[in-house]
Amino acid sequence: MLELTGIWRTYVVGDSEVNALRDVFLEVERGEHLAVMGPSGSGKSTLLHILGCLDRPTAGRYLFDGREVGALPDDERSHLRQHEIGFVFQFFHLLSRLTAQGNVELPMLFAGVPRDERRRRAARALEAVGLADRAHHRPDQLSGGQRQRVAIARAVVMEPSLLLADEPTGNLDRSSALEVMEVLEEMNRGGQTLIVVTHDPDVAGRARRVVRMSDGAFVEGAV
Amino acid sequence: MSPLELIGFAFGALRGHRLRTVLSVAGVAVGIAAVVALTALGEGARRYVVQEFTSLGSNLLIIMPGKVETTGAMPFGGVAHDLTIEDAQAIAQRVGGVVRTAPVAAATETVQAGDRGRSLAILGTTAEYSQVRQVTVAAGRFLPSGEAHQSGAELVLGSKAARELFGAANPLGKTVRVGPYRFRVVGVLAPKGRSLGFDFDDLAFVPVRTAMRIFDRSSLFRVLVEMRSTDGLDQAKEDVLGLLRERHRADDVTIVTQGAVLSAFSAILAVLTAALVAIASVSLTVAGIGIMNVMLISVTERRAEIGLLKALGARNRQVLGAFLTEAVVLSSLGGLVGLGVGALVVRLFVGIYPTFPATPPVWAISLSIAVSVLVGGLFGVWPARRATRLDPVTALTGR
Ligand SMILES: Nc1ncnc2c1ncn2[C@@H]1O[C@H](COP(=O)(O)OP(=O)(O)OP(=O)(O)O)[C@@H](O)[C@H]1O
Numbered sequence: 001m002l003e004l005t006g007i008w009r010t011y012v013v014g015d016s017e018v019n020a021l022r023d024v025f026l027e028v029e030r031g032e033h034l035a036v037m038g039p040s041g042s043g044k045s046t047l048l049h050i051l052g053c054l055d056r057p058t059a060g061r062y063l064f065d066g067r068e069v070g071a072l073p074d075d076e077r078s079h080l081r082q083h084e085i086g087f088v089f090q091f092f093h094l095l096s097r098l099t100a101q102g103n104v105e106l107p108m109l110f111a112g113v114p115r116d117e118r119r120r121r122a123a124r125a126l127e128a129v130g131l132a133d134r135a136h137h138r139p140d141q142l143s144g145g146q147r148q149r150v151a152i153a154r155a156v157v158m159e160p161s162l163l164l165a166d167e168p169t170g171n172l173d174r175s176s177a178l179e180v181m182e183v184l185e186e187m188n189r190g191g192q193t194l195i196v197v198t199h200d201p202d203v204a205g206r207a208r209r210v211v212r213m214s215d216g217a218f219v220e221g222a223v
Numbered sequence: 224m225s226p227l228e229l230i231g232f233a234f235g236a237l238r239g240h241r242l243r244t245v246l247s248v249a250g251v252a253v254g255i256a257a258v259v260a261l262t263a264l265g266e267g268a269r270r271y272v273v274q275e276f277t278s279l280g281s282n283l284l285i286i287m288p289g290k291v292e293t294t295g296a297m298p299f300g301g302v303a304h305d306l307t308i309e310d311a312q313a314i315a316q317r318v319g320g321v322v323r324t325a326p327v328a329a330a331t332e333t334v335q336a337g338d339r340g341r342s343l344a345i346l347g348t349t350a351e352y353s354q355v356r357q358v359t360v361a362a363g364r365f366l367p368s369g370e371a372h373q374s375g376a377e378l379v380l381g382s383k384a385a386r387e388l389f390g391a392a393n394p395l396g397k398t399v400r401v402g403p404y405r406f407r408v409v410g411v412l413a414p415k416g417r418s419l420g421f422d423f424d425d426l427a428f429v430p431v432r433t434a435m436r437i438f439d440r441s442s443l444f445r446v447l448v449e450m451r452s453t454d455g456l457d458q459a460k461e462d463v464l465g466l467l468r469e470r471h472r473a474d475d476v477t478i479v480t481q482g483a484v485l486s487a488f489s490a491i492l493a494v495l496t497a498a499l500v501a502i503a504s505v506s507l508t509v510a511g512i513g514i515m516n517v518m519l520i521s522v523t524e525r526r527a528e529i530g531l532l533k534a535l536g537a538r539n540r541q542v543l544g545a546f547l548t549e550a551v552v553l554s555s556l557g558g559l560v561g562l563g564v565g566a567l568v569v570r571l572f573v574g575i576y577p578t579f580p581a582t583p584p585v586w587a588i589s590l591s592i593a594v595s596v597l598v599g600g601l602f603g604v605w606p607a608r609r610a611t612r613l614d615p616v617t618a619l620t621g622r
């Protein structure tokens with residue numbers, strides 16, 4: 001489903017260059033559950049952003065279902081993000097002015113889903129992450145774990161084929177972390193491809209495959 | 224995404240950031256209010272001047288003693304001859320096309336009614352004056368006509384003067400004193416406002432010879448000449464000058480007409496109009512820059528939101544639509560509030576100076592609204608457009 005070939009991501013900081021990713025190769029099958037581990041600053045988020053079409057590689061090829069994604073026009077990348085990719089950010093990125101329900105409805109609003117259906121699907125997604133009773137709370141009225149789950153509900157509500165989660169349990173205690181992983185793995189069992197970045201060996205251990213990064217590259221070679 | 228949903232989203236954003244919305248609307252409103260209030264005052268000043276000089280009547284000649292048109296001294300080094308009541312009578316009898324003349328003597332003196340006194344402009348004139356200047360009497364009558372009455376002791380009060388001197392009491396038939404002289408109030412004028420430099424509501428009329436005697440004047444202040452028609456005004460002016468040259472054996476009076484006054488003041492009017500345009504453009508620019516700053520700040524602040532919307536799959540067009548809607552709603556709202564505040568300021572000003580015709584010109588209102596919406600839309604969308612060009616992560620993390 002996904003194929004990265006010789007991916008580089010280079011940031012220019014002042015006069016020097018930072019290689020957040022250096023020559024990365026990766027293949028991911030449809031329906032796979034993959035965990036990405038590695039020390040802070042090793043390039044995990046950068047990798048996930050490129051996979052999620054939120055960022056473009058400086059060099060290299062990214063095939064999504066056989067299509068070269070880096071060369072796609074802006075609108076088609078938007079379309080891909082809208083229908084194929086669900087992203088759970090490391091720092092949630094919820095709109096503070098909207099309720100949990102409103103935040104989950106947001107991707108559907110721009111996809112042109114009619115209002116009633118939007119309501120219904122958002123409610124169902126919130127129920128799936130166990131937040132049906134918090135639907136009308138704003139983010140600042142929710143705990144960190146609850147916000148994380150709202151972000152997950154928003155990521156899955158469009159029923160994407162690829163689910164990317166950047167440290168979804170980073171801010172959670174053990175039991176909340178377990179709940180969140182349950183939700184994500186449930187989606188994975190439903191056929192969605194799941195890629196999780198994590199520092200937690202327990203979380204990583206639940207994945208079928210684990211890759212480790214260090215200094216912008218995979219440690220055990222291409223996997 | 225339907226237009227209705229777009230507007231809903233924009234309003235949600237405005238409601239969600241209440242403080243920023245209030246500040247933005249206030250910023251826009253201050254600029255627009257300034258445009259409205261300042262141009263209203265400027266336009267008021269222009270109208271005031273025009274009004275003052277068109278209230279004369281276009282068929283009127285005004286004769287003033289002394290020659291103001293020549294630069295040097297009087298001919299033969301002499302002083303100006305007195306302008307007299309007899310001159311006025313001669314003009315009425317001997318110049319063709321004259322309907323009537325009214326001699327005017329002027330002084331400022333305290334008028335005493337019982338224990339109340341008030342300093343008033345006192346005009347000594349004849350019954351003809353009320354026709355020449357179209358003065359309306361609200362109660363009683365104007366000065367009596369006829370030669371015999373030119374030395375009488377009648378007095379007509381302006382509406383405000385009557386109120387100040389007599390309060391609610393009826394002044395008709397009452398006695399007032401000017402210095403040691405006693406007058407009987409025979410009439411009160413209807414309100415008229417200012418004209419030719421006099422406040423017609425706050426003055427008194429007395430018979431002309433009486434005025435010249437008690438104020439010790441040998442020359443009239445003015446002679447007003449009403450012509451049958453506006454045509455031949457220049458000829459009449461020449462005739463009057465000729466007649467007075469013959470009577471005074473010198474060219475020692477000045478005659479002005481409304482046309483002459485207006486053309487003399489056309490330079491002032493042009494300056495006033497230019498000042499008005501300058502005021503409007505300065506305040507429009509200030510308003511425009513204010514709106515621009517507000518929009519630039521509020522949109523730049525929300526780069527992260529643009530990044531998020533894009534990350535969730537919103538097209539660039541949709542994001543721009545949302546921000547354009549928001550910007551237009553914001554600046555229109557500010558424009559409306561500004562118009563309201565500006566109108567209120569003008570209303571207050573007119574409340575304090577009722578005779579000042581302050582109204583904001585229509586072009587200033589429409590221009591200020593157009594500028595607020597245009598500038599608001601432009602600077603609401605331009606930074607948003609820059610943000611949509613970025614990859615979602617770059618916009619989102621603000622790096
Ligand atoms: N916009 C940027 N400009 C410059 N350098 C960047 C930028 N984004 C990331 N980097 C650098 O790229 C490297 C990888 O960053 P990345 O965020 O992918 O790390 P990470 O593995 O997700 O770390 P963490 O576990 O702390 O989230 C880091 O050295 C970081 O400093």
Ligand SMILES: [Mg+2]
Nearest residue numbers: 044045090166
């Ligand atoms: Mg990271």
